[in-house]
Amino acid sequence: MANLKNTEKKTKAQAMGMHTEVLTGRTQQKFFNPDEAENFYYFGTYDVDFNKRTDLDVKDMTAAEANKEIDNLMSQGFGTIVIKNPQGKHSLGVGILNKLNLIFEGSLGYFGMGSCDGPIVRINGRVGWSCAENLMAGKVVIEKNAGSCFGAAIRGGDLICKGSVGARTGIDMKGGTIIIGGDAGAFTGFMMQRGRIIILGDVGINLGDSMYDGTIFIGGEIGSYGSDAVDSELTKNDQDWLKRKLKVAEIGENFDVSKMKKIVAGKKLWNYDNLEPTEKKGAI
Amino acid sequence: MCGIAGLIHRGKSSKVGHELQGMLQALKHRGEDSTGYALYGDTDGKNFIMRFKVGENVGEGSTSVAEDVSVYDERKKIVDNYLSELGAKIIKEERILPYSLRYEIEYDKKDLLNFSQKIESIPGVEILSMGKSLEVIKDLGNAKMVCDRYNLDKLVGTHAIGHARMATESGVDIKSAHPFWGYPFSDVSVVHNGQLTNYWNNRRSLENKGMRFMSECDSELIAVYLAEKMRDGASLEEGMKESLTGLDGVFTYFVATKDSLGMAKDTMAAKPLVLYESDDLVAMGSEEIAIRSILPQEIDTYDPFDGEVKVWQI
Numbered sequence: 001m002a003n004l005k006n007t008e009k010k011t012k013a014q015a016m017g018m019h020t021e022v023l024t025g026r027t028q029q030k031f032f033n034p035d036e037a038e039n040f041y042y043f044g045t046y047d048v049d050f051n052k053r054t055d056l057d058v059k060d061m062t063a064a065e066a067n068k069e070i071d072n073l074m075s076q077g078f079g080t081i082v083i084k085n086p087q088g089k090h091s092l093g094v095g096i097l098n099k100l101n102l103i104f105e106g107s108l109g110y111f112g113m114g115s116c117d118g119p120i121v122r123i124n125g126r127v128g129w130s131c132a133e134n135l136m137a138g139k140v141v142i143e144k145n146a147g148s149c150f151g152a153a154i155r156g157g158d159l160i161c162k163g164s165v166g167a168r169t170g171i172d173m174k175g176g177t178i179i180i181g182g183d184a185g186a187f188t189g190f191m192m193q194r195g196r197i198i199i200l201g202d203v204g205i206n207l208g209d210s211m212y213d214g215t216i217f218i219g220g221e222i223g224s225y226g227s228d229a230v231d232s233e234l235t236k237n238d239q240d241w242l243k244r245k246l247k248v249a250e251i252g253e254n255f256d257v258s259k260m261k262k263i264v265a266g267k268k269l270w271n272y273d274n275l276e277p278t279e280k281k282g283a284i
Numbered sequence: 285m286c287g288i289a290g291l292i293h294r295g296k297s298s299k300v301g302h303e304l305q306g307m308l309q310a311l312k313h314r315g316e317d318s319t320g321y322a323l324y325g326d327t328d329g330k331n332f333i334m335r336f337k338v339g340e341n342v343g344e345g346s347t348s349v350a351e352d353v354s355v356y357d358e359r360k361k362i363v364d365n366y367l368s369e370l371g372a373k374i375i376k377e378e379r380i381l382p383y384s385l386r387y388e389i390e391y392d393k394k395d396l397l398n399f400s401q402k403i404e405s406i407p408g409v410e411i412l413s414m415g416k417s418l419e420v421i422k423d424l425g426n427a428k429m430v431c432d433r434y435n436l437d438k439l440v441g442t443h444a445i446g447h448a449r450m451a452t453e454s455g456v457d458i459k460s461a462h463p464f465w466g467y468p469f470s471d472v473s474v475v476h477n478g479q480l481t482n483y484w485n486n487r488r489s490l491e492n493k494g495m496r497f498m499s500e501c502d503s504e505l506i507a508v509y510l511a512e513k514m515r516d517g518a519s520l521e522e523g524m525k526e527s528l529t530g531l532d533g534v535f536t537y538f539v540a541t542k543d544s545l546g547m548a549k550d551t552m553a554a555k556p557l558v559l560y561e562s563d564d565l566v567a568m569g570s571e572e573i574a575i576r577s578i579l580p581q582e583i584d585t586y587d588p589f590d591g592e593v594k595v596w597q598i
Contacts, residue, residue, distance in 0.1 A: 087573070087576050087580060088571070088572035088573040088575070088576045089573065090571075090573075105582075106582055107572060107582070107585070109571055109572055109573055110571065124582075125582060126572070126584070126585050126586070128556075128558065128571060128572055129556055144584060144585075145584075145585065145586040145587065146587075147556065147558065147587045148553060148556065148587060163586070164586060165587075166553060166587035166589070167552070167553035167554075167589070167590050168553075183589070185553050185587070185589045185590050186551065186552065186553050186589070186590040186591075187552075187553075204553075204589055204590050204591075205551070205590065205591075
């Protein structure tokens, strides 16, 4: 079983009450340090001007053509791009490792905005399965509903859906924040490892099933708890953070966060250091 | 990975053949081994429409064999004789392809079980659908190929469901293609996306209760399962709700009757479905692009939740 230690030297994030524990098992021991964010850059990214704006009609383009054109526009310095007629196409806006204001006037299909790091995205429609999968940083706002696997494996950033989402929201997430204005389906937070999920509405069955870590806040009814998901006390710090986050997300600004439920991992399923984990059997 | 699509117009008719072709063609990347349509056309409701095949179109992995047209001719003759013996009168006869036929028949008796058993006792003959509105058309190839081959573009009706198949559990042939008729119930059809893991247990149990299976495709189980529930007095919606626990595996399926269209999603919500609902139209498909093919304007769609069952009337 992995050991938990309290670190003596606190980063900014830890001072805010986040990531106070360090894993010492066979898992990854060093996490991204937000204090060093400014030292990180990607080769091949562009200097863009947010005031330089253009439209891109993708009606008659394939996803690959559209994504290539977005890259081309960024290389020309355009910092605000409005995508017209996405019409539910899959894999639009993937792999953007750049600061960018991206606006979709319509809905996306599967895998929209996957593997991105940095852009601020607003989607004025709906998104299909696996939106913003592997998001590293930035902000993605969906004005309507989203499909299943919303924010799968995100590492950072804010992912906001003002409507309802399907099943397995935040599956395998390793950081960042997911905020849902409506309801969420089954297996929300399935196997999540870090990060936070906020659901203002109801959630389906098996909430937080097999979660390793992270926190889930629920405003409505819970269908059922998953293995090793347990209630925790909603602190004053939590409430302050929720208020701030909802305000920034422009969603549920007047929501009474004091009545939200806080769900965390019971941590009885952790078995990194044991080949025959008796704790796991007991927990199940 | 297969794709399913369905639509129902409420209070009016439309070119559902054309619309469903567009929806299924948009999903062709999910599988184009075969494509099937269950179309509910506008009819006067007096006569039965029987879609049946007297041979197979054989693709990869099929256990069937391609046969000579003369064999099909011989089977057709026997079908005609049996229909006469059953007291059914052929009003209109169309041989769309050498192995695929459409009969409009006058048949007064309500019991379709004996009727179907008699016709299907002929080796190589399978009734694809039997109903006063339903017509099941399925064949190898993508949606456009099948639509063109069977001239479905102009068919006018109220609702339809369809399936673009990537064969995984059984071979590429017509008998394994969707939709499946809810044998022996008139005007019932089913399409399915997913895998059923208790297929054989359920099949043995249902066969012991006298139900019939024509293929080894796990999806056929849904049609037979629902037919058995309805035979025992359950409503369609009740049968669908029972299927959430009676069927094991991952599934999203549509079922249609003469005047309704329904959907069910398993409790894991492991298979996709996007739904658009308005006062006069419900359209749904495995992906939003299917709906966009008939509604290109900006619309509100959503994913039904796990364990959800919905039924709409025309």
